[in-house]
Amino acid sequence: MVIKNRTILYNISMNGHEVSFIKERPQSLCKMCGRCCRVLTGSYPYDEILRMAQEDNEYAKDFIKLFEPYESIEAARAVDKDTVDNIIKRLEADEKFDKNSLTFYHCRYILDNNMCAIYEERPTLCRLCPSSGWVVTPPGCGFESWLFLKREEDMERVRKYKEELLELEIIKKKNHDEKILQKIDSVEKKLHATIELFSAHGSKDW
Ligand code: SF4
Numbered sequence: 001m002v003i004k005n006r007t008i009l010y011n012i013s014m015n016g017h018e019v020s021f022i023k024e025r026p027q028s029l030c031k032m033c034g035r036c037c038r039v040l041t042g043s044y045p046y047d048e049i050l051r052m053a054q055e056d057n058e059y060a061k062d063f064i065k066l067f068e069p070y071e072s073i074e075a076a077r078a079v080d081k082d083t084v085d086n087i088i089k090r091l092e093a094d095e096k097f098d099k100n101s102l103t104f105y106h107c108r109y110i111l112d113n114n115m116c117a118i119y120e121e122r123p124t125l126c127r128l129c130p131s132s133g134w135v136v137t138p139p140g141c142g143f144e145s146w147l148f149l150k151r152e153e154d155m156e157r158v159r160k161y162k163e164e165l166l167e168l169e170i171i172k173k174k175n176h177d178e179k180i181l182q183k184i185d186s187v188e189k190k191l192h193a194t195i196e197l198f199s200a201h202g203s204k205d206w
């Protein structure tokens with residue numbers, strides 16, 4: 001059994017963009033070092049994940065089944081200092097980040113030889129990760145360069161959408177047909193929604 005599919009920031013609320021991203025991921029880039037199963041964090045505070053699990057959220061339930069929280073950030077740092085510091089550094093770029101609500105975890109099923117004890121039955125959560133270019137991986141993770149390229153693609157797409165929004169503004173000023181204006185309004189909403197999808201990563205400034 002080999003672990004082919006792991007990452008450090010497990011996402012328990014995947015959207016369409018992230019699911020489609022998975023189809024293009026070159027899994028052979030994984031070095032099978034096991035670091036992302038030994039020290040990781042989630043995309044929600046632990047209390048929130050417990051609450052979501054009680055409400056039957058599939059990813060939250062899997063998350064709790066797999067991962068045990070470290071007693072403190074220092075306890076996680078004792079296992080993999082570079083990974084903990086890398087995650088904190090990346091998360092601090094988000095102005096809403098609150099270090100007090102950060103919990104690190106380790107998987108109950110990672111073996112000493114870096115293999116996954118439940119590889120064939122591992123949950124969707126593991127199969128889907130990394131689910132976006134914005135996940136935070138341990139330093140030296142085989143996916144680093146590829147994820148960097150995917151982030152660049154996201155940024156390029158957002159810039160293009162912003163240009164399209166400006167062009168639509170100009171078209172709106174020259175047009176008074178109610179049906180055309182409604183269509184433009186609907187396109188604008190879609191473009192804004194995509195830009196908003198990346199807001200935690202700074203899309204407003206791209
Ligand atoms: S840290 Fe990266 S290279 Fe190592 S096992 Fe996880 S995904 Fe693979």
Ligand code: SF4
Pocket residue numbers: 003005006036037066107108109110111115116117118119122123126
């Ligand atoms: S179940 Fe397996 S693949 Fe998933 S985090 Fe644990 S060791 Fe890694």
